[in-house]
Amino acid sequence: MNRWASSSLIRFFGGKNLIYLLGVILLVGLNILVYTKVSFIFHPLVTLIKTIVLPSVLATVAYYLLRPLVGLMEKAGIKRVWGILIALVVLIGLISLLIVLMVPFFQRQVMSLAAEFPQYLKELGNSIDQWIRNSMFANYYDDLFSHLNGVLDSPLKNLSAYKGEAIEGVTNFISQLTSVVIAIITLPFILFYLLKEGEKFPKKVLKLLPPKMRSDVKDVFRGIDHQLSAYIQGQMLVSFSIGVMMGIGFLIIGLNYPFLLAAIASVTSVVPYLGPAIAITPALIIAIVTSPFMLFKLIVVWTVVQLLEGKLISPQIMGKRLHIHPVTIIFILLTAGHLFGVLGIIIAIPGYAILKVVAGHTYYLFQRRYNRYVKEDSQYDIYS
Missing domain, CATH: 1.20.5 (Single alpha-helices involved in coiled-coils or other helix-helix interfaces)
Structure with a gap:
């Protein structure tokens, strides 16, 4: 050897x-x-993780949103337990108020859009059909896509062929809906203990480690906490700002369903880069069918909002804390979405930020150990 x-x-x-x-x-x-x-041995563990991941993610988001409020009340002399209860009551009250005031309105909007959207799609298909027939591609189109109008006029003909997939889709939807209901029910309890004991958890973990490791692990915990706090609080503010700007812009140009489309844009903006592309799709279809001038106005509004968000709002609220290249973000989102679905897309970026902190600090420790040119007092930027 x-x-x-x-x-x-x-x-x-x-x-x-x-x-x-x-x-x-x-x-x-x-x-x-x-x-x-022997993967079957780990099946119960996988099931447990799938069960707790959604309520844990929701509780973590709520924890970082409510923690500053609880901290302010504690500084004002209110006991932490009472501050947590007040914060939970305020959160539940705001959610209930939004449900009472907004859900009926958005329900009518969604039902109306759902009823009219097939007609929008049909008109869009007819417009594309007429445009292609009058273009240089007409001969190829007649050979390859002559059945397009028949498909648009009678979409229910092939319904029986997809009956099995439809039943499976309904079953999956019911399963996902059940998971969401369970997550919402358990959310207040998990959130209460997170707010009450969350800051003690790293200290308890540190006590289990050898004294020599505690300082470095403490730095990693502090970096993860900083990244999650900055990302979650900043992303909520950015999403709210995008929704408000979109709503105002859609109202000004007279686009149909302005508040519903603005709400979709606000929710999907949680997903960087891919979210805006998803949000603009229904708005584009409605604008194209309405008129070419409406399409032009929509593009202007969307461009202005994206410029304001990218050049002014996001740098001021979130800064450049994550330092992730846009191409890297897209690959992360696509991979996480393929592996874990919608939930994976939501947690992909903060999850990557956590792994980046751990990997970066580990690299720094190896560098400090084996590179004699690295000074002992040089501090790795745990917040980068």
Whole structure:
């Protein structure tokens, strides 16, 4: 082994370090192979994680939104338990008020849009059909897409062929709806204990670690807390600002369903880059069918809002705390969405930020240990 490790080729690729790396890769591969053979053992654990992840995510978001309010009340002399109860009552009251005032209005808007949207799609299809028939692609279109009008006029003909998929989709929808209801019911209880004991949890974890590790792990906890707090609080403010600006812009240009479309834009803006593309789709269809001038006005409003959000609002509220390249964000969102669905898209960016903090600090520790040019007092930027 020593003779093999000391050969010129192996020394060129790292010597004993290469052997160690290959051994680690082999052990990781063996672990993955064993897991694939006995994965059924972990099925209860996977089910448990799927059950608790949604209420935990909702409680974490609410925790970072309410923590400043609870802290202010505690500084004002109100006991923390009473401050938490007051914050929960305020949160439940605001949600109830929004439900009473907004849900009936948005329900009417959604029902009306759902009834008219197929007609919008049909008119859009007819417009595209006429445009292509009068263009240079008319000959190709007649051969390849001559059945388009028949599909648009009778979409129910092929319904029976998709009956199985429809039943499966309804079953999945009911399952997801049940999970959401359970998450909402358990949310206040999880949130109460998070607000009450959340700041003590890192200290309890640190006590379980060797004293030599506590300082570094404490830095990691502080960095994760800072990243999550900045992202969640900032993203909520940015989403609210986008919704308000979109609503005002849609009202000014006279677009149909302005408040519903603005609400969609506000909710989907939680997902960077992909969210605006999703939000503008129904607005584009409505604007195209309405008139070409309406489409122009919509593009102007959307451009102005995106410029204000990208150049003024987001830098002021969120700054550049995450330092994630846009292409990286898109790949993260696509991967998380493919693996975990809508919930994965929502938690992808904060999850990546947490992993980035852990990986960055780990790299700093290795650098400090093996690089003699790194000073002991140089502080890794845990908040980057």
